[in-house]
Amino acid sequence: MPKLIPVPDALSKPFWDAVNERRLTVQQCTACKTLQFPPRPRCRDCGSDQMGWKDTDGKGHIMGFLTVEDGRIARMHPDQPYNIAVVTLDEDPRINFYSNLPGVPPKQVPVGAAVEVIFEEVAPGQLIHEFKVVG
Numbered sequence: 018m019p020k021l022i023p024v025p026d027a028l029s030k031p032f033w034d035a036v037n038e039r040r041l042t043v044q045q046c047t048a049c050k051t052l053q054f055p056p057r058p059r060c061r062d063c064g065s066d067q068m069g070w071k072d073t074d075g076k077g078h079i080m081g082f083l084t085v086e087d088g089r090i091a092r093m094h095p096d097q098p099y100n101i102a103v104v105t106l107d108e109d110p111r112i113n114f115y116s117n118l119p120g121v122p123p124k125q126v127p128v129g130a131a132v133e134v135i136f137e138e139v140a141p142g143q144l145i146h147e148f149k150v151v152g
Contacts, residue, residue, distance in 0.1 A: 020139040021090075028056045031070050037144050041134045043112055045071040052109045075134030077106045077148065080113065082126040098123040104132055104148045116148040 025033040032054075035042040044053045046060035047067040059066050082102040088094070099117055106112040118126060119135070132148040139145050 020137065020145055022140050022143060023145065028058065032056060033143075035070070035072070036136065036146050037142065039136045039144065041073050041075040041146055042070045043073055043106075043109075044068050052112055054112045054114070073106055073108050073134075075146075076108075077104045077114075077132050079103070079118075079126060079128050079130050079132060079150075080105045081128060082118075084124045086123075100124070100126050102126055102132075102148070114146070114148065116146075119147055119149060121150060 023029075023033050032042060044056050045051070045068070046053070046063060046065050047069050048065035049060060049063040051060050051062040052071060053061050056068075058068075060068065080103040082100050084098050084100050086098040088097060093099070100121055100123055102116050102118050104114045104116050106114070116132070118132075121127075127150060130150050131152050133151050135147050135149050136144045137147055
């Protein structure tokens with residue numbers, strides 16, 4: 018399946034740098050310790066602009082999914098249908114990621130199943146994060 022290549026900006030660069038080191042990291046407020054993703058300039062809980070980064074263990078579960086059968090991204094047409102799952106991190110139920118769940122057939126996503134992060138090279142020197150079903 019073709020993958021979109023990330024284009025980091027100043028706010029997301031630390032995240033993508035970590036992914037390229039095979040680490041899944043999220044923002045952490047240094048004032049109140051709230052974890053958040055996607056990255057934002059300020060904490061979603063206390064409003065502080067003192068944000069750092071924290072590595073996660075990359076484990077979670079599938080909260081839900083949809084199957085794309087007629088998407089609008091032309092380069093992905095040959096791979097339709099494909100799944101897009103919402104993955105909730107076990108470390109914080111307010112943090113969700115999207116993943117196509119490599120190896121899971123369309124419409125056969127095991128909602129509630131445990132997953133862990135994996136990394137795939139999509140361009141020379143550029144990895145992306147995905148999740149695979151475990152257990």
